[in-house]
Amino acid sequence: MIVFRDVEKGFSGKEILKGFSLEVRDGETMAIIGYSGTGKSVALKHIVGLLAPFKGEVEVDGEIVHKLDRKGLRALRSKIGYVFQFAALFDSMTVEENIALGLQRQGLPAAKIAERIEESLLLVDLVGTEKRYPIQLSGGMRKRVGIARAIALRPKYILYDEPTTGLDPVTTAMMDLLMVRVKEKLGVTGIAVTHNMKSAFTIADRIAMLYDGKVRQVGTVEEIQKTHDHVVRQFIEGRPEAAAAEAADAGLQ
Amino acid sequence: MQQLIFQSIIEALRAVGRFWLFIHDFLLGLREVRIWASLLPGQMRRVGVNSLPIALFISLFIGIVLALLSRYIFTGSVPMYFVGTLVGKSIMMELGPVLTGLALAGRVGANIAAELGTMRVTEQVDALETLAYDTHSYLVVPRVLAATLMFPVIVTLAIAVGLVSGWLTSITLLELSTQDFIKGLRQFYEFKDIWFGLVKSTSFGAAIAFLGCMKGLTARGGAEGVGLATTQAVVAGAAMILVLDAFWAVLLL
Numbered sequence A: 001m002i003v004f005r006d007v008e009k010g011f012s013g014k015e016i017l018k019g020f021s022l023e024v025r026d027g028e029t030m031a032i033i034g035y036s037g038t039g040k041s042v043a044l045k046h047i048v049g050l051l052a053p054f055k056g057e058v059e060v061d062g063e064i065v066h067k068l069d070r071k072g073l074r075a076l077r078s079k080i081g082y083v084f085q086f087a088a089l090f091d092s093m094t095v096e097e098n099i100a101l102g103l104q105r106q107g108l109p110a111a112k113i114a115e116r117i118e119e120s121l122l123l124v125d126l127v128g129t130e131k132r133y134p135i136q137l138s139g140g141m142r143k144r145v146g147i148a149r150a151i152a153l154r155p156k157y158i159l160y161d162e163p164t165t166g167l168d169p170v171t172t173a174m175m176d177l178l179m180v181r182v183k184e185k186l187g188v189t190g191i192a193v194t195h196n197m198k199s200a201f202t203i204a205d206r207i208a209m210l211y212d213g214k215v216r217q218v219g220t221v222e223e224i225q226k227t228h229d230h231v232v233r234q235f236i237e238g239r240p241e242a243a244a245a246e247a248a249d250a251g252l253q
Numbered sequence B: 001m002q003q004l005i006f007q008s009i010i011e012a013l014r015a016v017g018r019f020w021l022f023i024h025d026f027l028l029g030l031r032e033v034r035i036w037a038s039l040l041p042g043q044m045r046r047v048g049v050n051s052l053p054i055a056l057f058i059s060l061f062i063g064i065v066l067a068l069l070s071r072y073i074f075t076g077s078v079p080m081y082f083v084g085t086l087v088g089k090s091i092m093m094e095l096g097p098v099l100t101g102l103a104l105a106g107r108v109g110a111n112i113a114a115e116l117g118t119m120r121v122t123e124q125v126d127a128l129e130t131l132a133y134d135t136h137s138y139l140v141v142p143r144v145l146a147a148t149l150m151f152p153v154i155v156t157l158a159i160a161v162g163l164v165s166g167w168l169t170s171i172t173l174l175e176l177s178t179q180d181f182i183k184g185l186r187q188f189y190e191f192k193d194i195w196f197g198l199v200k201s202t203s204f205g206a207a208i209a210f211l212g213c214m215k216g217l218t219a220r221g222g223a224e225g226v227g228l229a230t231t232q233a234v235v236a237g238a239a240m241i242l243v244l245d246a247f248w249a250v251l252l253l
């Protein structure tokens, strides 16, 4: 279980998270939606200890992330797969080396690693790119390699930071399906940050909207679809005039 | 004004704190031998390939100039075989290590800072950490050790080339005999002449790589941040070489 408790975080005087609280239960997929720049990626980074909160805490499986020592942090990270917003592939390594790196850290034998690489590339439909370098791939392909790198680890949790932004509609639908399959087959608990409401409705059990540094509303897909909260409505319906007003409200313009 | 001074003191203390924290993490990283040992040979090769041509190029010309310079100084006052003494001592003890070091601050230091800086701003460093690797044992330790081990080797080769070019200049342009050149070289030779230069170059290698890693890993923003980090690594590396040079002279001469 992943629990955010009143997390506050900012950068150089600018507050981003202002008392962010959210509970992600084991086995579910939580979608986090919200305007660009509201701190969704920042929130995700707290889970793996890449960022530490000013106030509040993030708890994963009963442990407070920012209080873990090196060993504890390493143990925590090895059960979490992280799909970065901009893929963050190691550009000095080939696709297969990218995927292998985390598996080597887990101490898997070479044969097993090769098997996992093949398997996860098959899942993201990128068989044949093993020997290519990230620079030789399209943006969408890189993103999928990022997903493959996380899935290959067979983690308990997967954090997807905008896994489908920038992909074409068909590939997006394919990735949505993949995330659902990963959850069902491997029993992975997931958090997916997304702007794409169709994706959110497909992959998520529950959806939380981050707004002005806090969770504006959290609920099942159905609850969110039927919400009366005007901020959430505006966001999921994508009405530009309302969105612009809200963005101005949030100090984003 | 008072506030300005106060702020700069705080900032300086912070910098010192960051420096010690970096050293601390580096030492912890050293303990994970299994991680860095496999990466060390590749980094050593890289340092060598990057630096040998320029190091040898520089020392070739220093040898020539020193020989001509000593003729100019000694003509009419000191026996000409002292050319060998001056060329030998100054290349081995000062010019070989320092000039090579300065050139390599630009080559190796910049290279490390740019690489790690790019990895930092593209979140590759974060990705590495989420795969349960330690930044220091995976990235910093192999680079610092490689530079520390390779610098004395490179400087030794540079010294050899400088001596040969000084000798060739002496017998062709100065009409000095080989015997005389060698006589001068051996006249006041002490073993310390050699090891003093090598101790210095070892410390230069460590300092350059260390500063390169530190600046690179603290790069912020995008391409501009990486550029800034790279420049800072070169400037700091060069300054550090001069400081260390004086330090060793005071301590050992």
Ligand SMILES: Nc1ncnc2c1ncn2[C@@H]1O[C@H](COP(=O)(O)OP(=O)(O)OP(=O)(O)O)[C@@H](O)[C@H]1O
Binding pocket: A011, A012, A016, A034, A035, A036, A037, A038, A039, A040, A041, A042, A043, A085
């Ligand atoms: N390391 C950092 N240093 C300084 N500011 C940061 C850092 N990381 C994030 N920010 C700032 O925090 C804010 C929130 O960033 P974040 O990336 O979390 O937004 P987001 O909700 O993920 O947006 P998007 O949907 O566009 O990805 C932004 O204003 C960003 O500039």
Ligand SMILES: [Mg+2]
Binding pocket: A040, A041, A042, A085, A161
């Ligand atoms: Mg983001």
